[in-house]
Amino acid sequence: xxxxxxxxxxxxxxxxxxxxxxxxxxxxxxxxxxxxxxxxxxxxxxxxxxxxxxxxxxxxxxxxxxxxxxxxxxxxxxxxxxxxxxxxxxxxxxxxxxxxxxxxxxxxxxxxxxxxxxxxxxxxxxxxxxxxxxxxxxx
Amino acid sequence: xxxxxxxxxxxxxxxxxxxxxxxxxxxxxxxxxxxxxxxxxxxxxxxxxxxxxxxxxxxxxxxxxxxxxxxxxxxxxxxxxxxxxxxxxxxxxxxxxxxxxxxxxxxxxxxxxxxxxxxxxxxxxxxxxxxxxxxxxxxxxxxxxxxxxxxxx
Numbered sequence: 459x460x461x462x463x464x465x466x467x468x469x470x471x472x473x474x475x476x477x478x479x480x481x482x483x484x485x486x487x488x489x490x491x492x493x494x495x496x497x498x499x500x501x502x503x504x505x506x507x508x509x510x511x512x513x514x515x516x517x518x519x520x521x522x523x524x525x526x527x528x529x530x531x532x533x534x535x536x537x538x539x540x541x542x543x544x545x546x547x548x549x550x551x552x553x554x555x556x557x558x559x560x561x562x563x564x565x566x567x568x569x570x571x572x573x574x575x576x577x578x579x580x581x582x583x584x585x586x587x588x589x590x591x592x593x594x595x596x597x
Numbered sequence: 598x599x600x601x602x603x604x605x606x607x608x609x610x611x612x613x614x615x616x617x618x619x620x621x622x623x624x625x626x627x628x629x630x631x632x633x634x635x636x637x638x639x640x641x642x643x644x645x646x647x648x649x650x651x652x653x654x655x656x657x658x659x660x661x662x663x664x665x666x667x668x669x670x671x672x673x674x675x676x677x678x679x680x681x682x683x684x685x686x687x688x689x690x691x692x693x694x695x696x697x698x699x700x701x702x703x704x705x706x707x708x709x710x711x712x713x714x715x716x717x718x719x720x721x722x723x724x725x726x727x728x729x730x731x732x733x734x735x736x737x738x739x740x741x742x743x744x745x746x747x748x749x750x
Binding site for chain 2: 460464484487488490491562563565566567568569570572573574576577580581
């Protein structure tokens with residue numbers, strides 16, 4: 459399991475979404491790492507990819523709406539990171555569309571997804587929690 | 598080579614290892630090398646362009662590499678495949694990005710090129726100036742950052 463309590467930022471709604479995201483990414487990685495029959499497991503890979511694409515959109519929008527609500531000063535930088543990540547997802551979706559869900563490319567996507575998610579939540583998202591704390595937790 | 602270059606990469610590496618893997622790398626004795634090379638089994642090369650030009654090579658022993666991926670994924674790994682390579686490349690990419698941000702504080706504007714992951718010993722071409730090797734000790738092993746940067750202003 460990838461989730462660690464230190465990833466919490468102290469804002470319940472965002473923490474719950476992060477847990478869900480980590481849980482799904484964890485399942486995705488587990489399934490691509492343990493697949494003995496790549497072609498046969500393709501439906502599961504496709505299903506998780508579809509979920510990831512939708513859930514990332516929902517989560518990013520929610521997180522950005524919250525940042526607007528609290529007048530978070532670093533919202534623009536944060537949005538840029540979200541945009542860059544969506545570009546990565548779209549890049550791989552295009553690769554999968556053109557080349558198929560090859561094991562090599564799906565594994566490559568998994569490694570990138572895991573690393574990006576941990577770093578983003580550990581560093582960039584933590585700053586939202588720190589801001590709220592510094593504002594006295596009122597927002 | 599100026600201390601600002603080295604410190605920017607060292608600090609970025611330390612931060613990323615701390616945040617992502619709960620590891621606290623401790624710096625060892627710096628060495629000057631004649632060329633960009635490493636006997637360690639996993640090597641990630643980052644090109645640097647802009648006000649500074651050159652290369653950064655992160656070199657890890659195989660066991661340590663597998664342990665790093667295990668810490669992040671919570672899963673056992675027994676080989677460096679495209680999942681692990683991609684994760685390692687992304688770690689180097691994040692470190693490089695953070696290091697270039699640190700360098701802007703010293704008035705250097707740089708960019709990094711996409712990382713290249715090499716499995717096995719690395720032997721690059723020899724350089725006109727020395728390569729600085731920064732050994733870093735952690736609880737799961739010892740790795741190096743090899744820095745070769747020249748001013749391009």
